[in-house]
Amino acid sequence: MKWLALHIDTSPAGLEPVETMLSSLGIDGLVIEDEADFRRFLEQNRQYWDYVDEALDKAMTGKCRVTFYVEESENGFAQVAAVRIALADLKKKHPEEYAPLLMTMDGIEDADWENNWKAFYKPLEIGGRLMVIPDWEEADSRGRVALRLNPGLAFGTGSHATTRLCLTELEKYVRRGMKMLDLGCGSGILSIAALLLGAESAMACDVDEKAVDIAYENAALNGVDRSRYTVLAGDVLGDSGFQKELGSGYDVVAANIVADVIIALAPNVHHLIKKEGVFICSGIIDTRAEEVRSALEDSGLLVLEANALEGWYCFVCR
Numbered sequence: 001m002k003w004l005a006l007h008i009d010t011s012p013a014g015l016e017p018v019e020t021m022l023s024s025l026g027i028d029g030l031v032i033e034d035e036a037d038f039r040r041f042l043e044q045n046r047q048y049w050d051y052v053d054e055a056l057d058k059a060m061t062g063k064c065r066v067t068f069y070v071e072e073s074e075n076g077f078a079q080v081a082a083v084r085i086a087l088a089d090l091k092k093k094h095p096e097e098y099a100p101l102l103m104t105m106d107g108i109e110d111a112d113w114e115n116n117w118k119a120f121y122k123p124l125e126i127g128g129r130l131m132v133i134p135d136w137e138e139a140d141s142r143g144r145v146a147l148r149l150n151p152g153l154a155f156g157t158g159s160h161a162t163t164r165l166c167l168t169e170l171e172k173y174v175r176r177g178m179k180m181l182d183l184g185c186g187s188g189i190l191s192i193a194a195l196l197l198g199a200e201s202a203m204a205c206d207v208d209e210k211a212v213d214i215a216y217e218n219a220a221l222n223g224v225d226r227s228r229y230t231v232l233a234g235d236v237l238g239d240s241g242f243q244k245e246l247g248s249g250y251d252v253v254a255a256n257i258v259a260d261v262i263i264a265l266a267p268n269v270h271h272l273i274k275k276e277g278v279f280i281c282s283g284i285i286d287t288r289a290e291e292v293r294s295a296l297e298d299s300g301l302l303v304l305e306a307n308a309l310e311g312w313y314c315f316v317c318r
Helices: 012-024 035-044 054-060 074-093 113-120 161-173 189-196 210-221 240-246 259-272 286-298
Strands: 002-009 031-034 064-071 102-109 124-126 130-134 145-149 179-183 201-206 229-233 250-256 273-285 303-309 312-317
Touching (some): 012 074, 064 074, 074 102, 124 161, 130 189, 145 189, 161 189, 161 250, 161 273, 161 303, 161 312, 179 189, 189 229, 201 240, 210 229, 250 259, 259 273, 259 286, 273 286, 286 303, 286 312
Parallel strands (some): 130 145, 179 201, 179 250, 201 229, 250 273
Antiparallel strands (some): 002 064, 031 064, 124 130, 273 312, 303 312
């Protein structure tokens, strides 16, 4: 089946009236793109990001758009016709306030368009031992440690440079019987990889509660049960009770987050790792690498390795 994606460009004041108009026609499941919300999100979550893709920033400039989908069928075209009539009426009543009220259309092949993103993820060899395999793909791991993954809504597929950097370091430092902690676990890829590489147990946490279920689901895909793996949701920086719940004495702690969080974490790393344990941190854009390195060293950590890939840095400390 073929779907039609329709976009209505409007002004900030026009977003709600357009949504109301579409809802009155029985059209829901809308995608709203609003520069004001985008800027507000960035400002409210500044501690979690360092870099905004230039193309994305440019694309969102001045954007006030409502997108909806209809089937390419007689019924779908009837809905489009109804929208055109209602849109013309809205434009007549608010010629300037809601302008431009322009509707454009493009086609999307495959009724399963929500899953089209899966086509971009293929089995990926990382380092000397690992192969990350999307759960919907069949692949021969060719003697490598196979890590099956369904990222769902959480960050961490193995394709991003920061994840590859961390996985490569885990290969070097994880040994049988070790205890590992994954801070900001997302899909759980780092902690699950540590277990597959020989760690005895792993603890993982994330501020996003959805990550808990996703990480457990990915662990199950790899035959990892909850006797060895614990995933929690909480704020490792702002919640002292949660910090105690995570415990200490880890052989390896990994944090693939962002520079500001790593800087804030640095003074607490010694409380998490054993005397000879290592802290692997990434998610650091190259323009902030020296700032992060200084914060790590100022906290008494010795930087053992500093590696870069595609403009991102990873530090290994003790």
